[in-house]
Amino acid sequence: xxxxxxxxQYQHVQxxxxxxxxxxxxTTLSNIQWYKQRPGGHPxxxxxxxxxxxxxKQKRLTFQFGEAKKNSSLHITATQTTDVGTxxxxxxxxxxxxxxxxxxxxxxxxxxx
Amino acid sequence: NAGVMxxxxxxxxxxxxxxxxxxxxxxxxxxxxxYRQLPEEGLKFMVYLxxxxxIDESGMPKERFSAxxxxxGPSILRIQQVVRGDSAAYFCASSAGTSGNNEQxxxxxxxxxxx
Numbered sequence: 542x543x544x545x546x547x548x549x550q551y552q553h554v555q556x557x558x559x560x561x562x563x564x565x566x567x568t569t570l571s572n573i574q575w576y577k578q579r580p581g582g583h584p585x586x587x588x589x590x591x592x593x594x595x596x597x598k599q600k601r602l603t604f605q606f607g608e609a610k611k612n613s614s615l616h617i618t619a620t621q622t623t624d625v626g627t628x629x630x631x632x633x634x635x636x637x638x639x640x641x642x643x644x645x646x647x648x649x650x651x652x653x654x
Numbered sequence: 655n656a657g658v659m660x661x662x663x664x665x666x667x668x669x670x671x672x673x674x675x676x677x678x679x680x681x682x683x684x685x686x687x688x689y690r691q692l693p694e695e696g697l698k699f700m701v702y703l704x705x706x707x708x709i710d711e712s713g714m715p716k717e718r719f720s721a722x723x724x725x726x727g728p729s730i731l732r733i734q735q736v737v738r739g740d741s742a743a744y745f746c747a748s749s750a751g752t753s754g755n756n757e758q759x760x761x762x763x764x765x766x767x768x769x
Contacts (some may be wrong), residue, residue: 586757638676640709646696
């Protein structure tokens with residue numbers, strides 16, 4: 542079945558260092574979404590990418606969607622302690638599962654002050 | 655503008671009891687999704703519902719679990735005869751349209767503990 546994979550599962554960085562998480566889908570995606578979940582909290586939508594090769598920025602966060610629309614990345618420049626949390630990518634299903642999102646396992650980011 | 659509401663936030667049940675989790679989607683949203691999350695793990699899709707219809711229940715265990723989204727009132731996830739392995743956080747999300755093209759808004763979750 543359709544799968545969305547994310548690496549790494551865990552990342553520990555010192556404040557000020559950069560961070561990147563990678564997402565790969567087993568199928569071509571019509572779009573990809575990114576969510577952040579703070580410890581003890583619930584997932585919150587960050588962004589959606591739709592076009593092949595698309596790059597979007599939100600302050601220190603840069604999101605990319607691969608040319609083949611099967612992979613994506615999230616890069617955080619100069620991490621801060623407020624960036625702590627788990628970052629999930631998610632892609633829509635196809636056919637009979639069109640209405641749902643397939644979530645990656647997430648990358649748990651820890652930032653040391 | 656109220657977001658997705660879930661109650662209770664915390665639920666403790668003994669083995670063999672029933673657990674009922676409620677979810678009220680955002681105003682104007684007719685698509686509801688339920689997920690289960692174990693500690694240190696990702697979100698596992700359970701079921702996708704629209705008003706009065708189950709669209710996709712491929713992620714839900716065949717036994718003991720059921721979900722509904724009636725014409726009036728919240729969506730309900732029901733777990734009968736709970737076992738310790740059911741202990742997890744259960745999140746509900748809603749979207750304005752099919753989530754293939756729409757972001758999902760998550761509720762705060764219900765943390766279920768089975769003693």
